[in-house]
Amino acid sequence: MKALLCKTIGNAQSLLLQDIEEPIIGDNQVLISVRACGVNFPDNLIIQGKYQFKPIIPFAPGGEVSGVIIRLGKHVTNFFIGTRVIALCCWGGFAEQLAVDANRVFHIPDKMDWFTAAGTLYNYGTSFYALKQKAQIQSGETILILGAAGGVGLAAVELAKQKGAIVIACASTEEKLAVCKSKGADFTINYLSSDLKEKINIITNNKGVDIVYDPVGGELAEIAIRCIAWNGRYLVVGFASGIIPKLSFNLALLKGCSIFGIFWGSFAEKEPLENYKNINELLTMLLSGKIKQHRHKIYPLENAAEALQDLQDQKVIGKAIIKIGNWEESLVELNSNRPTRDSFKEETSISPIHFYDKSELLKNIGKDLGKTEWLTINQDRIEQFAEATLDFQWVHIDPEKAKTDLPNGKTIAHGYLTMSLVSNFLYQIISIGKVNSFINYGINKARFISPVQVGSEIRMWANINNVEEMPNSSIKLFLNCTIEIKGQKKPAFVAEIISMIF
Numbered sequence: 001m002k003a004l005l006c007k008t009i010g011n012a013q014s015l016l017l018q019d020i021e022e023p024i025i026g027d028n029q030v031l032i033s034v035r036a037c038g039v040n041f042p043d044n045l046i047i048q049g050k051y052q053f054k055p056i057i058p059f060a061p062g063g064e065v066s067g068v069i070i071r072l073g074k075h076v077t078n079f080f081i082g083t084r085v086i087a088l089c090c091w092g093g094f095a096e097q098l099a100v101d102a103n104r105v106f107h108i109p110d111k112m113d114w115f116t117a118a119g120t121l122y123n124y125g126t127s128f129y130a131l132k133q134k135a136q137i138q139s140g141e142t143i144l145i146l147g148a149a150g151g152v153g154l155a156a157v158e159l160a161k162q163k164g165a166i167v168i169a170c171a172s173t174e175e176k177l178a179v180c181k182s183k184g185a186d187f188t189i190n191y192l193s194s195d196l197k198e199k200i201n202i203i204t205n206n207k208g209v210d211i212v213y214d215p216v217g218g219e220l221a222e223i224a225i226r227c228i229a230w231n232g233r234y235l236v237v238g239f240a241s242g243i244i245p246k247l248s249f250n251l252a253l254l255k256g257c258s259i260f261g262i263f264w265g266s267f268a269e270k271e272p273l274e275n276y277k278n279i280n281e282l283l284t285m286l287l288s289g290k291i292k293q294h295r296h297k298i299y300p301l302e303n304a305a306e307a308l309q310d311l312q313d314q315k316v317i318g319k320a321i322i323k324i325g326n327w328e329e330s331l332v333e334l335n336s337n338r339p340t341r342d343s344f345k346e347e348t349s350i351s352p353i354h355f356y357d358k359s360e361l362l363k364n365i366g367k368d369l370g371k372t373e374w375l376t377i378n379q380d381r382i383e384q385f386a387e388a389t390l391d392f393q394w395v396h397i398d399p400e401k402a403k404t405d406l407p408n409g410k411t412i413a414h415g416y417l418t419m420s421l422v423s424n425f426l427y428q429i430i431s432i433g434k435v436n437s438f439i440n441y442g443i444n445k446a447r448f449i450s451p452v453q454v455g456s457e458i459r460m461w462a463n464i465n466n467v468e469e470m471p472n473s474s475i476k477l478f479l480n481c482t483i484e485i486k487g488q489k490k491p492a493f494v495a496e497i498i499s500m501i502f
């Protein structure tokens, strides 16, 4: 396989594209056939030996990939071969294949493209954590974002706007500021050509900003903290300028402000549950189009060094992405003979509510899992069901007779067909991590209320009715499920579905 290797500590030009052996995976790892890799600030630091992690040479940089799982370690139970995933790997992503610990891997929603997937976690994950968990940003608050056209900065602009904040975006060129404006920034300041403090005083009427988001550091930091309002929050995100500022504590005292260190990688490791929830929320926002990564450029693997150089030269706006491999050719491995859950799934833009593991369900009794997408019940589906169950009653399979003999002239789906779609629908709205096996255990109070005529659209909504801990550490999950028919008040099917999760 091809990889862009760092064989000696140095700059981007010293990287070498080489053919190397396929990686060997550990028992808790998966092997990913990489499709795309996001380019991030630490990639330059890591090849220069300036990052907190120092991999053994030779290694490929690239900390965030999208791709397809092509091999599973012995102990990996929560993924399939063929699953589309994103992975946070720290390094190794500028390569056709990557071995990575399964706990650093996340599913990609069906409709998300490889490039978006490869550029999502790092930037949005950091900024979401900073704004949500740390700053607890509120609608109407004012936020000053430094380096606002960079990877994390632009993500912060979009996410702060989603929360209803007033965004002041700062960058070094008019082109960068125009992109910030297009992402919703209310005010922009060129901090190279204008006086930052004076501009902020004008914009905030001398009140100052409620939050400073700082991925740049250097001499901007002191100016920014002096622009903070009473009870403000300063988010220390990074030091892209290369200078770690040394601020006097009296500034924090005078402003009554709080200083928050942001280390998303540690947050993800120490609070995986909260991180999973954040990622799910982000994926939902991305799929609904509420937020959309600004893509600077896509570089082929052969030109990945140019991408790193552009990032270092402050030319990149938003996200640079590396495209890896010939996708059409490598799709072959997706067609392995082994069927997977993903191969049966309906295409959907709905992102399931993710539970970190089965025990998290215990804290969510009563939780509404939302609604699935509408699914059309066509004659083909009805006939396939008849063939599978050997139940060939004419009301299901004879459209001609139905025209004359049934009240609406249409065939009717078997009640059990409607019921059989519960699992399909559940995959759309709930996902549970670290599951060894999941067994359909029983059904309570099942009722078929309205017939489903051919051509009808149905969908399901569900909530968690109860969760019981079993002696063998398995969980019994009780879901109230209702399958409704578009345009009709009375549902097609209601039941309490019981599952055992091991």
Ligand SMILES: NC(=O)c1ccc[n+]([C@@H]2O[C@H](COP(=O)([O-])OP(=O)(O)OC[C@H]3O[C@@H](n4cnc5c(N)ncnc54)[C@H](OP(=O)(O)O)[C@@H]3O)[C@@H](O)[C@H]2O)c1
Pocket: 040, 041, 042, 122, 126, 147, 148, 149, 150, 151, 152, 153, 170, 171, 172, 173, 176, 215, 216, 236, 237, 238, 239, 240, 241, 242, 262, 263, 264, 265, 311, 312, 313, 314, 316, 318
């Ligand atoms: N704490 C965390 O968990 C976390 C997570 C991700 C990233 N980070 C850190 O956040 C910082 C920014 O990351 P990023 O991915 O947004 O990087 P990026 O895409 O390169 O953006 C950095 C921005 O900083 C500004 N900048 C000012 N001086 C610079 C210099 N000497 N070299 C490069 N850029 C300079 C540039 O904007 P202008 O040209 O407009 O000034 C640039 O757009 C990095 O220090 C990174 O390590 C921290």
